[in-house]
Amino acid sequence: MFPKEATSIPRIGLAGASGFVGTHLIESLAGHFRVRALSRSSNVVAANPGAEEVEWRRCDLYSLPKVTEALAGCDVGIYLVHSMAPSSRLVQSSFEDTDLLLADNFIRAAEAAGLQHVIYLSGLMPDESGEFSPHLKSRMEVEKVMRSRGVTVTVLRAGLIFGPGGSSFSLLVNLCRRLPVMLLPAWVRSTTHSIDIENICQAIQLCV
Numbered sequence: 001m002f003p004k005e006a007t008s009i010p011r012i013g014l015a016g017a018s019g020f021v022g023t024h025l026i027e028s029l030a031g032h033f034r035v036r037a038l039s040r041s042s043n044v045v046a047a048n049p050g051a052e053e054v055e056w057r058r059c060d061l062y063s064l065p066k067v068t069e070a071l072a073g074c075d076v077g078i079y080l081v082h083s084m085a086p087s088s089r090l091v092q093s094s095f096e097d098t099d100l101l102l103a104d105n106f107i108r109a110a111e112a113a114g115l116q117h118v119i120y121l122s123g124l125m126p127d128e129s130g131e132f133s134p135h136l137k138s139r140m141e142v143e144k145v146m147r148s149r150g151v152t153v154t155v156l157r158a159g160l161i162f163g164p165g166g167s168s169f170s171l172l173v174n175l176c177r178r179l180p181v182m183l184l185p186a187w188v189r190s191t192t193h194s195i196d197i198e199n200i201c202q203a204i205q206l207c208v
Contacts, residue, residue, distance in 0.1 A: 009032075009033060009034050010033050010034070010075040010076055010208065011033070011034040011035075011036060011073060011074045011075050011076075012029060012033050012034065012035050012036065012074060012075070012076045012077070012078060012208060013036045013038060013070065013071045013074035013076070013077045013078070013110075013113075013115070014026065014029075014035055014036065014037050014038060014077075014078045014080070015038045015059075015061065015067075015077070015078065015079050015080060015081050015106055016038075016078075016079065016080030016081040016082075017035075017037030017038055017039055017056070017080075018037075018039045018041065018044045019080055019081075020161070020163070020165050020166050020167065020197075021080050021121060021161065021197065021200060021201075022037070022080050023165065024163060024165075024197045024198075024200075024201055025078070025080070025200075025201050025204060026054055027201075028198075028201035028202070028204075028205055029053075029201075029205060029208070030053040030054050031053055032205070033053075033076075033208060034053060034055070035053060035054045035055070036055045036057055036070070036071075036073075036074055037054055037055065037056045037057070038057055038058075038059040038061075038070055039056065039057075039058060039059065040058065040059060040060050040061065041058070042058050044056070045057065045058045057070050061081060061102045061105055061106060062101070062102070062105070063105075064105045064108060064109060067105050067106055067108075067109035068108075068109040068112045068113055070109075071109050071110055071113040071115060072113050073113075074113060074115055075115065075116055075117070076115060076116065076117045076118070076119070076208050077106070077110045077115050077117070077118040077119070077151075078118070078119045078120075078121075078204060078208075079103065079106055079107075079118060079119070079120045079121070079146070080121050081102055081103075081106070082099065082139075095138065096134065096137070096138045096141065099138045099139075099141070099142050100138075100141055100142065100145055103120075103142040103145045103146060104145050104148075106118075107145060107146050107148070107149045107151060107153075108149065110149070110151050111149045111150055111151050115151055116151075116152065117151070117152045117153075117154065117207075117208075118146065118151050118152070118153045118154070119153075119154045119155075119156065119204055119207050119208065120142070120143065120146050120153060120154070120155050120156070121156050121158060121200070121204070122139045122140075122142065122143055122155050122156065122157045122158075123135065123136045123139040123157060123158065123159070124157045124158055124159035124192055124193065125139075125140065125157060126187075126191075132187060133185070133187040133188075136187075143155050154207050156200075156203055156204065156207065158195050158200060159192040159193045159194055159195060160172070160192060160193075160194040160195070161194070161195055161196075161197055161200055162194055162195070162196050162197060163196060163197025163198070164197075166197065169194075
């Protein structure tokens with residue numbers, strides 16, 4: 001529980017709060033910061049009435065005015081949204097275009113709401129000799145969009161994230177177990193490095 005001087009504690013606007021990283025991050029930040037957890041799902045918001053440290057708010061990132069309203073009063077923004085997630089809205093555009101649209105809305109809203117700092121969790125990039133997958137190309141484009149406004153932006157890059165509730169590792173294991181032969185694109189030759197979800201939360205908290 002926060003002391004009476006709780007209004008001096010920074011408020012964090014967390015986009016992608018109901019995802020794998022977001023749910024773990026809320027547990028890590030609660031008690032240290034005030035968290036405004038943003039979700040486009042009214043069911044998720046209804047199922048999480050929140051507490052003194054965490055305020056859940058429904059927010060559609062496709063709407064710039066709604067994102068701006070949701071971030072009003074926040075000091076720091078954390079952006080964990082990625083449109084390749086299974087829970088993403090089904091649209092006719094590519095995930096790359098959707099990623100750019102949502103990221104642009106968020107950083108514009110952050111600037112309009114007067115946020116001091118935005119943290120974006122991106123992907124671990126290959127070196128100059130490696131090839132970029134469509135997934136990582138999209139992440140790189142989002143990084144550029146995030147840095148296109150006047151808000152200070154910190155980009156954290158991570159590879160495969162391990163932790164309870166994560167889907168990346170289980171998906172990789174299931175592919176290896178069920179497919180005797182699999183044709184792979186050239187970009188899979190680039191090396192990567194895994195990281196534990198607790199270390200991700202620690203890194204983001206240090207940035208805040």
